[in-house]
Amino acid sequence: MSVDRGMLALPFYDERHRELAERIVQWCDKNADLWTDTTDPTGTADTAAPADPERVVRSTLRALGEDGWFDWDGDHRSLCLAREALAYADDLADFAYSIQSLAATPLARHGDEEQRRRFLPHLASGALIGAFALSEEGAGSDVAAIGLAAEPDEGGYLLNGRKAWIANGTIADLYCVIARTGDGPGPLGLTAFLVPASTPGISVEPVRLIAPRPFANLEFTDCRVPAENVLGGRGKGFxxxxxxxxxxxxxxxxxxxxxxxxxxxxxxxxxxxxxxxxxxxxxxxxxxxxxxxxxxxxxxxxxxxxxxxxxxxxxxxxxxxxxxxxxxxxxxxxxxxxxxxxxxxxxxxxxxxxxxxxxxxxxxxxxxxxxxxxxxxxxxxxxxxxxxxxxxxxxxxxxxx
Ligand SMILES: Cc1cc2nc3c(=O)[nH]c(=O)nc-3n(C[C@H](O)[C@H](O)[C@H](O)COP(=O)(O)OP(=O)(O)OC[C@H]3O[C@@H](n4cnc5c(N)ncnc54)[C@H](O)[C@@H]3O)c2cc1C
The missing domain is CATH 1.20.140.10 (Butyryl-CoA Dehydrogenase, subunit A, domain 3)
Structure with missing residues (x-):
C-alpha cells in the first residue's frame, strides 16, 4: 500500500485518517486511467507517461472534485495522507490536487463571505482551476522583494509586472496574486488579489519543466482588478x-x-x-x-x-x-x-x-x-x-x- 498502515496506527492519527487513507488509495487505483496514456496509437511509447499534462490535470481535478476530495476546512493530516497516496500513484495526480489546494486555501482562510461564495464551490468541484502567483524572477525565496505593482485606480487597482514559475499558470481560471500596493517597505507593502484569468491585460508564457506539468510565467499589463477582489485586506499579502x-x-x-x-x-x-x-x-x-x-x-x-x-x-x-x-x-x-x-x-x-x-x-x-x-x-x-x-x-x- 502507498501509505504505511503501521504509521497510521500511531496516536497522531485517528479512525477518520485510517479510513481516508484506505479510500484515497482505492480512489487512485480506480482512477489510474486519468493519468495513464492509453492513446498512443503506435504502442511504442511508455504507456504510463502522460502525453498531455494539461489534459491530465484538468480531468484529474474534475474527478477529484466530483468525488468530494477538496475540503479546505479539513485537517493537515488528511491533506498529507492524500498527497502521499496521490504522489505514489502519479506526479500529475498529486500536482492537480496540491496546486488546487494551494490556490484555494488563502481564499478559504482569508476570503470574505461573498468571495468564498463566488469562487470556493467551483474550485471544490474542479469546475474552476486555481493558481497561486507569488514568485517573480527577482523574488523567489525573498518574498519581501516582490515588485509586481498594484496602483489604486478608479475604485480598484491596476496590476503591472510579472510573476514567474506559476504552477497551473497555463490552465488556471483564477489566480491568487500577491502584489505590491506600497503601503510600507518590504513585507509591509504586499496585498493579495483574486484575479480571474479572463481579466484583460494578462498574458501567459508556458515554461517547460524537467518533469512536464502545466507551468507558466505571467505578464500583467494595466490589468484592472476591482477593490472587492482584495483578499484579506490591503497590506495583508505577506x-x-x-x-x-x-x-x-x-x-x-x-x-x-x-x-x-x-x-x-x-x-x-x-x-x-x-x-x-x-x-x-x-x-x-x-x-x-x-x-x-x-x-x-x-x-x-x-x-x-x-x-x-x-x-x-x-x-x-x-x-x-x-x-x-x-x-x-x-x-x-x-x-x-x-x-x-x-x-x-x-x-x-x-x-x-x-x-x-x-x-x-x-x-x-x-x-x-x-x-x-x-x-x-x-x-x-x-x-x-x-x-x-x-x-x-x-x-x-x-x-x-
Ligand atoms: C515545480 C515548481 C513549482 C512552483 N510553483 C510555484 C507556484 O505555484 N507559485 C509561485 O508563486 N511560485 C512557484 N514556484 C517558485 C518557487 O516557489 C521558487 O522557485 C522558490 O521559492 C525559490 O525561489 P527562486 O527559484 O527564485 O530561487 P532563489 O530565491 O534565487 O534561490 C536560489 C537558491 O539560493 C539558495 N538560497 C536562497 N535563499 C537562501 C537562504 N536564505 N539561505 C541559504 N541559501 C539560500 C538556495 O540554494 C536556493 O535554491 C515553483 C517552482 C517550482 C520549481
Missing part, C-alpha cells in the same frame, strides 16, 4: 503568503514520501526478480543494506511529516518550525532514495520514460518549490534563536531573584 506556506510545507514532505515509497517498491520488485550471480539481486548484502537505508529514511520522514501535520492541526507555536523540518528532511531523503533506486535498476532505470527515470526527474523540484531546503534550514535556525532568547530571558529573571 502574512497571507506566510500563513499558507507554513501550512503546506509538510504536505510537500508527504508527497516526497509518496514518490520515494513508489521508487522503493519498484526497486524491490526488480531486485527480487533480477537473476544475478546464481541468485537474485535481493540476495546481495550491499543491496539489502540499500533497502534498509531507504526504510530507515522513510520511517523518519513519515514521523516528521505526521508530527508537523499534527502540530499544525493543534495550532501550536512550534508548528511552522516542524513544517519546515518535515519538508527539509523528507524531500532531501526522498531525493537520495529515488537516486538509490535508479542505481538498483542499473541501465533499465535510466531508460527515458521508465518509472525510475520519471521519478528521478519528478522528485527534483520538491527541494525547491515552496521554499528551497536552505530556506527551511533558515526557518529552523530562526526558531532556535527565538527559543534561546526566551530561555535567556528566563535565566536573567531567575538571576535577579
Amino acid at each position: 502574512a497571507i503568503a506566510m500563513d499558507l506556506l507554513d501550512r503546506v510545507r509538510m504536505t510537500v514532505g508527504a508527497a516526497a514520501l509518496g514518490f520515494a515509497r513508489r521508487a522503493v517498491d519498484a526497486a524491490y520488485l526488480r531486485a527480487r526478480e533480477r537473476a544475478i550471480y546464481g541468485g537474485t539481486l535481493l540476495d546481495v548484502p550491499g543491496v539489502r543494506a540499500a533497502f534498509a537505508d531507504a526504510e530507515v529514511k522513510l520511517n523518519a520522514a513519515a514521523l516528521l511529516v505526521a508530527r508537523a501535520a499534527w502540530e499544525t492541526d493543534r495550532g501550536t507555536r512550534r508548528a511552522p518550525k516542524d513544517s519546515a523540518i518535515a519538508k527539509l528532511y523528507a524531500t532531501e531523503r526522498a531525493q537520495e532514495i529515488v537516486d538509490a533506486c535508479v542505481q538498483l535498476h542499473g541501465a533499465a532505470g535510466l531508460v527515458g520514460g521508465s518509472l525510475p527515470e520519471r521519478l528521478y526527474r519528478q522528485i527534483r523540484s520538491l527541494r525547491v518549490y515552496e521554499g528551497p531546503s536552505e530556506v527551511q534550514a533558515a526557518i529552523v535556525a530562526d526558531a532556535l534563536d527565538v527559543r534561546a532568547r526566551v530561555r535567556g530571558a528566563g535565566r536573567v529573571r531567575g538571576a535577579g531573584r
Whole structure:
C-alpha cells in the first residue's frame, strides 16, 4: 500500500485518517486511467507517461472534485495522507490536487463571505482551476522583494509586472496574486488579489519543466482588478503568503514520501526478480543494506511529516518550525532514495520514460518549490534563536531573584 498502515496506527492519527487513507488509495487505483496514456496509437511509447499534462490535470481535478476530495476546512493530516497516496500513484495526480489546494486555501482562510461564495464551490468541484502567483524572477525565496505593482485606480487597482514559475499558470481560471500596493517597505507593502484569468491585460508564457506539468510565467499589463477582489485586506499579502506556506510545507514532505515509497517498491520488485550471480539481486548484502537505508529514511520522514501535520492541526507555536523540518528532511531523503533506486535498476532505470527515470526527474523540484531546503534550514535556525532568547530571558529573571 502507498501509505504505511503501521504509521497510521500511531496516536497522531485517528479512525477518520485510517479510513481516508484506505479510500484515497482505492480512489487512485480506480482512477489510474486519468493519468495513464492509453492513446498512443503506435504502442511504442511508455504507456504510463502522460502525453498531455494539461489534459491530465484538468480531468484529474474534475474527478477529484466530483468525488468530494477538496475540503479546505479539513485537517493537515488528511491533506498529507492524500498527497502521499496521490504522489505514489502519479506526479500529475498529486500536482492537480496540491496546486488546487494551494490556490484555494488563502481564499478559504482569508476570503470574505461573498468571495468564498463566488469562487470556493467551483474550485471544490474542479469546475474552476486555481493558481497561486507569488514568485517573480527577482523574488523567489525573498518574498519581501516582490515588485509586481498594484496602483489604486478608479475604485480598484491596476496590476503591472510579472510573476514567474506559476504552477497551473497555463490552465488556471483564477489566480491568487500577491502584489505590491506600497503601503510600507518590504513585507509591509504586499496585498493579495483574486484575479480571474479572463481579466484583460494578462498574458501567459508556458515554461517547460524537467518533469512536464502545466507551468507558466505571467505578464500583467494595466490589468484592472476591482477593490472587492482584495483578499484579506490591503497590506495583508505577506502574512497571507506566510500563513499558507507554513501550512503546506509538510504536505510537500508527504508527497516526497509518496514518490520515494513508489521508487522503493519498484526497486524491490526488480531486485527480487533480477537473476544475478546464481541468485537474485535481493540476495546481495550491499543491496539489502540499500533497502534498509531507504526504510530507515522513510520511517523518519513519515514521523516528521505526521508530527508537523499534527502540530499544525493543534495550532501550536512550534508548528511552522516542524513544517519546515518535515519538508527539509523528507524531500532531501526522498531525493537520495529515488537516486538509490535508479542505481538498483542499473541501465533499465535510466531508460527515458521508465518509472525510475520519471521519478528521478519528478522528485527534483520538491527541494525547491515552496521554499528551497536552505530556506527551511533558515526557518529552523530562526526558531532556535527565538527559543534561546526566551530561555535567556528566563535565566536573567531567575538571576535577579
Ligand atoms: C515545480 C515548481 C513549482 C512552483 N510553483 C510555484 C507556484 O505555484 N507559485 C509561485 O508563486 N511560485 C512557484 N514556484 C517558485 C518557487 O516557489 C521558487 O522557485 C522558490 O521559492 C525559490 O525561489 P527562486 O527559484 O527564485 O530561487 P532563489 O530565491 O534565487 O534561490 C536560489 C537558491 O539560493 C539558495 N538560497 C536562497 N535563499 C537562501 C537562504 N536564505 N539561505 C541559504 N541559501 C539560500 C538556495 O540554494 C536556493 O535554491 C515553483 C517552482 C517550482 C520549481
